[in-house]
Amino acid sequence: MLTARQAWDRCVGRRDRLSGMVVRFGLDDQVDDVVHDAFVAVMTMPRLYPDGFDALLETVVWRRCLVIAASEAARQRLLGHAALRPAPTGDxxxxxxxxxxxxxxxxxxxxxxxxxxxxxxxxxxxxxxxxxxxxxxxxxxxxxxxxxxxxxxxxxxxxxxxxxxxxxx
Known part of the structure; x- marks a missing residue:
């Protein structure tokens, strides 16, 4: 089992790789937020084992990217919905x-x-x-x-x- 310090050092050591995953997912402007959220989520878990730690980090980043992409897609669909556009004001x-x-x-x-x-x-x-x-x-x-x-x-x-x-x- 990893100590909190060992787990944090592993997180920081994999920061560049995780940032690359987020960029490849197309969320360039949210790289730091996604990686930080992944670090916080992993560090709050009660037991961290060295064997699956990298896979755990990647899974957390991947899921966070999916959540952000889904919410962005929903936002874009709502923005394009004709009923939700403001009515033309005119004079x-x-x-x-x-x-x-x-x-x-x-x-x-x-x-x-x-x-x-x-x-x-x-x-x-x-x-x-x-x-x-x-x-x-x-x-x-x-x-x-x-x-x-x-x-x-x-x-x-x-x-x-x-x-x-x-x-x-």
């Missing part, structure tokens, strides 16, 4: 104008059908078209068409009311 003023316009339509357009009110309410609350499309089960072009239709009908109703008010006075 902030455009969102504010849409919200104000939707609030105005809700107050002044008279009687609207429930889907129209629901959609305008979502716009006035600050939801993006993509979010409205996801919740309603429609595509973005369908949501755009519905919003344009609601605005057009509200504008026509408002113009008729304004025209009637002008003619009465």
């Amino acid at each position: 902030h003023a455009e969102l504010v104008v849409e919200r104000v316009h939707a609030q105005w339509l809700l107050r002044h357009s008279g009687v609207l059908r429930e889907p129209d009110v629901w959609m305008l309410d979502m716009v006035s609350a600050g939801y993006r078209r993509q979010e409205i499309a996801d919740v309603s089960g429609r595509s973005i072009p369908e949501v755009d068409r519905a919003l344009r239709s609601v605005r057009r009908r509200a504008r026509e109703k408002y113009e008729v009311r304004t025209f009637q008010a002008i003619n009465i006075e």
